[in-house]
Amino acid sequence: MTTPWTKIAPARRELLESLVQEFAHNYRYGRTMFGIDGPDASGKTTFGDELALAFERAGFTAVRASMDDFHRPREDRYRAGRHSGEGYYRDAYDFSLFRRVLADPFKAGGSTGYQLRGFDLARDVPFEADWSTGPADAVLIVDGHFLQGPELRGLWNYVLWLDAEREVRLARTVARDGADPDPEAPSNLRYLDAHRLYVRDVHPNTSANAIVDNTDPDAPKRRFADYCSIAPAPL
Secondary structure, three states, X not given: OOOOOOOOOHHHHHHHHHHHHHHHHHOOOOEEEEEEEOOOOOOHHHHHHHHHHHHHHOOOOEEEEEHHHOEOOHHHHOOOOOOOHHHHHHHOEOHHHHHHHHHHHHHHOOOOOEEOOOEEOOOOEEOOOOEEOOOOOEEEEEEOOOOOOHHHOOXXXXXXXXXXXXXXXXXXXXXXXXXXXXXXXXXXXXXXXXXXXXXXXXXXXXXXXXXXXXXXXXXXXXXXXXXOOOOOOOO
């Protein structure tokens, strides 16, 4: 019988399972958090959804969230300019909201409720409060940009840096969002410049617990911090 899990390529399933096993060795019980960090269009959301399946198959309760649901209002996001990379880096996400309504109450455990979404990007308004609860043992899997920055430092039990070659990421944004196919278009340079700043300041592509090259989604490759070919990908 075909299931969402069996639709995943075998090499990808093997990697997902290995990550779950590595995580479970240290964090089998309690409320834990797994972050999937990386540049735009590296495949973070899909990887997070599939990782949740792998966790569930291993007996975990997996909870999914995305930093895309914790943006700031449009007025704040674009105050440095519509195509400003530094503006995107500094102003795109409301990390304090993420901590207040999701991360901190989730980690508190017990009967404390948490919200999986904070801000509706399409409508540019906050989501109505929708409180969730979970068991004492659960892993929260969050995908997004800038997860290893100072605003979220100390939250994560484990962080994965997911990357892909620049040309592949651009092709994905064109197919996904109808983005300008010109790699030097201001709308594309906004994200590129933002991640240059992030890599410069935080070195997330070498400080993460695991580094995965997702250029070929059917056969993603585990890399290590001294592997030179993947580090420049956001640049």
